[in-house]
Amino acid sequence: MILPKKTLFFSSIIFWCISINVLNAEVKLPAFISDGLVLQRNAEVKIWGWASSKEKIIIDFNGNVYKGEASIEGKWEFTLNNLKAGGPYTMVVSGENTIIINNILVGDVWLCSGQSNMELPMRRVSPLYEDEIKSANNPKIHYIKIPQRYNFKAPQENIESVNWQEVNQENISEFSAVAYFFAQELYESYNVPIGIINSSLGGSPAESWISEDALKAFPHYFDEAQKFKDDSLIKEIQNTDNQNWKDWHNKLYNKDLGNKKNPWYNQSLDTQKWDEMDVPGYWDKEKIAGKNGVVWFRKDVQIPKSMLNQTLKLNLGRVVDSDSVYVNGTFVGTTGYKYPPRRYTIPSNILVEGSNNITIRVINESGNGGFYLDKPYEIVSDDKTIDLKGTWKYKLGAEMPPKEGQTFIRWKPAGLYNAMIAPLLNYKIKGVIWYQGESNVKNPKEYQTLFPTLIKNWRTKFRQGNFPFLFVQLANYQETYKEPTESSWAALREAQLQTLKLPKTAMAVTIDIGEWNDIHPLNKKDVAKRLALAAKKMAYKEKNVVFSGPTLKSKKSKGNKIILEFENVGSGLVAIGGELKEFAIAGADKKFVWAKAIIKKNKIIVFNESIKDPVAVRYAWADNPDKANLYNKENLPASPFRTDNW
Numbered sequence: 001m002i003l004p005k006k007t008l009f010f011s012s013i014i015f016w017c018i019s020i021n022v023l024n025a026e027v028k029l030p031a032f033i034s035d036g037l038v039l040q041r042n043a044e045v046k047i048w049g050w051a052s053s054k055e056k057i058i059i060d061f062n063g064n065v066y067k068g069e070a071s072i073e074g075k076w077e078f079t080l081n082n083l084k085a086g087g088p089y090t091m092v093v094s095g096e097n098t099i100i101i102n103n104i105l106v107g108d109v110w111l112c113s114g115q116s117n118m119e120l121p122m123r124r125v126s127p128l129y130e131d132e133i134k135s136a137n138n139p140k141i142h143y144i145k146i147p148q149r150y151n152f153k154a155p156q157e158n159i160e161s162v163n164w165q166e167v168n169q170e171n172i173s174e175f176s177a178v179a180y181f182f183a184q185e186l187y188e189s190y191n192v193p194i195g196i197i198n199s200s201l202g203g204s205p206a207e208s209w210i211s212e213d214a215l216k217a218f219p220h221y222f223d224e225a226q227k228f229k230d231d232s233l234i235k236e237i238q239n240t241d242n243q244n245w246k247d248w249h250n251k252l253y254n255k256d257l258g259n260k261k262n263p264w265y266n267q268s269l270d271t272q273k274w275d276e277m278d279v280p281g282y283w284d285k286e287k288i289a290g291k292n293g294v295v296w297f298r299k300d301v302q303i304p305k306s307m308l309n310q311t312l313k314l315n316l317g318r319v320v321d322s323d324s325v326y327v328n329g330t331f332v333g334t335t336g337y338k339y340p341p342r343r344y345t346i347p348s349n350i351l352v353e354g355s356n357n358i359t360i361r362v363i364n365e366s367g368n369g370g371f372y373l374d375k376p377y378e379i380v381s382d383d384k385t386i387d388l389k390g391t392w393k394y395k396l397g398a399e400m401p402p403k404e405g406q407t408f409i410r411w412k413p414a415g416l417y418n419a420m421i422a423p424l425l426n427y428k429i430k431g432v433i434w435y436q437g438e439s440n441v442k443n444p445k446e447y448q449t450l451f452p453t454l455i456k457n458w459r460t461k462f463r464q465g466n467f468p469f470l471f472v473q474l475a476n477y478q479e480t481y482k483e484p485t486e487s488s489w490a491a492l493r494e495a496q497l498q499t500l501k502l503p504k505t506a507m508a509v510t511i512d513i514g515e516w517n518d519i520h521p522l523n524k525k526d527v528a529k530r531l532a533l534a535a536k537k538m539a540y541k542e543k544n545v546v547f548s549g550p551t552l553k554s555k556k557s558k559g560n561k562i563i564l565e566f567e568n569v570g571s572g573l574v575a576i577g578g579e580l581k582e583f584a585i586a587g588a589d590k591k592f593v594w595a596k597a598i599i600k601k602n603k604i605i606v607f608n609e610s611i612k613d614p615v616a617v618r619y620a621w622a623d624n625p626d627k628a629n630l631y632n633k634e635n636l637p638a639s640p641f642r643t644d645n646w
Helices: 005-025 122-128 130-135 177-190 219-227 231-255 415-424 444-462 488-501 525-538
Strands: 038-040 045-050 056-061 064-069 075-080 086-094 098-114 138-145 165-167 194-200 275-279 292-303 312-316 322-327 330-335 343-346 354-364 377-380 385-387 390-400 431-435 469-472 505-508 551-558 561-567 573-575 583-586 596-600 603-607 616-619 630-632
Touching: 038 194, 045 086, 056 075, 064 075, 098 138, 098 177, 122 130, 122 177, 138 177, 177 194, 177 431, 177 525, 194 415, 231 292, 231 390, 275 292, 292 385, 312 322, 330 343, 415 444, 431 525, 444 469, 444 488, 469 525, 488 505, 505 525, 561 616, 573 596, 583 603
Parallel strands: 038 098, 098 194, 098 431, 138 194, 431 469, 469 505
Antiparallel strands: 045 075, 056 064, 056 086, 086 098, 138 165, 275 390, 292 354, 292 390, 312 343, 312 377, 322 330, 322 354, 377 385, 551 561, 561 603, 573 630, 583 616, 596 603
8 A cells, every 4th residue: 555645754753753762762871881890899889871761770780689760851870889899790781771781890990180191101101111011911900091072061971982991912002101000009909900090181281170160260261161162263273273284284395305306215315415413402503593394314324234134123212393204215104293202113124234224304393493312312123222323414305484383272171171070970989190280380370279179179079078189299300400490390399289288189209200301201100109109098098108208397497507397207318329419598688509408317407508597498499300319218209399488
């Protein structure tokens, strides 16, 4: 029978409505409540999701059955009480449909957040931890990476599909190094499963991780958050940024003399008239000083027969800003921005015995271009290393005006909180570890209130009381100075130190394990160990653990000396490597000079014979206080401090 067109239309409508109802009837869970899930032990744990209005929901987990129904709005949640550490378990969630979640562990869940030093994966620190990576295998540590997204309109209830991962050889390279080593320390100490939620984003300032309502205390950030609720504005900025990027790079490519008929990466290119420059180094003292654009670098290297017929490593330190690398005219790799270490491989079939050419096309977008000092520049085989430092030939391929800066919308206030923290608020956690601050160095005074606001904001939103919040103080970084000086990095560390006034907070001091020329120092294991010590004290309530280096308690003046007293002295104060360094003293004129500092019965006496009436003392007050050597006997460094507020 052929139905009339009108009947067909109404039949289609009915079918569509039924389909929609079926879809709505499906029980749904947050994306991260999935296979490999880790639930917090010894706590009231929520499992929640969505379904049809008033739909009956059943959860079957570890011998217990929970029954209920969705609200009129289609939301539901259950509370699982006093779960004991163990697993793996299976959970069955049933409504109109059934969801089975496998490989669930019960243990301790830690939220790890911040900017790039928290995000930095194991592959980036692999030169320091080859053995740890090769031996990584622990099915009791599960890890999840929250998708890097932003949202300015409202807190999100869910995230995109994600997968919990066990620690094994297949995935360890992408785990946050700090988070992994932290989890490993806790697992070895307590033998309970550890869940790591990595919600971090490189370059992100603290204000991007704070909710909109909490930002009202900072009107300029609150107003900026309102501004970026406009999708058309975001699109306009993105289009402008993208077009500027394309235009600059297209003009660069077209102007680049090294890209013409006889490319400058050709092995046989005549470079007799090229200039010379020492690598590593910067070109501010060369003929191309002050120029932006493309500069080509070439060097001929002698390769012995013993290094042939094998894949070799090519390490080229770090380059400002981006590079493309050729060996004997063959492209071997590229890196698009200045921070990552340049680690390339040379295929076994492109080298010859004797002379071989390495060519680097360097793009400098603005500022001073060149090659970072104190980094490896070498060709490496299993048993031999060829040093590439020294004289290189160079030639300017194209000069360009400085490239316009990009608007990093993803870093704007409240955006990351809404998209990367808000969806987690129902999830029970043991605590937070936090590594951030580099992006707020320009305004350390503001950070004195901004950072505590973030901590209190998260504690309020998670509704789990004052959970432990453990953070990393900024590492030593940048060049050293011969005389005492002002420092925004030191001031930011001070703001972090002051945040310890909040309950259940602790700080890992790292001024001894940074790198002067790398904002991403490789040593992440010691960072994690110090965070783990703090966790043992704050989260696991170990009474006798020494979790912190010395922190200033008080100061008093006595004649031409200032006497300092400390907390967290552990077994006692000690100067590592000889006399105490990095102490400075000043009188009423506020002019600091280096001081003599002596440990006496866990106090420190500071003086300079030229200052009769000292007023203030500073310790390790510099971007890079590389000689700072005040520790406790537990080998934990003292935090930088000052007694003045000048």
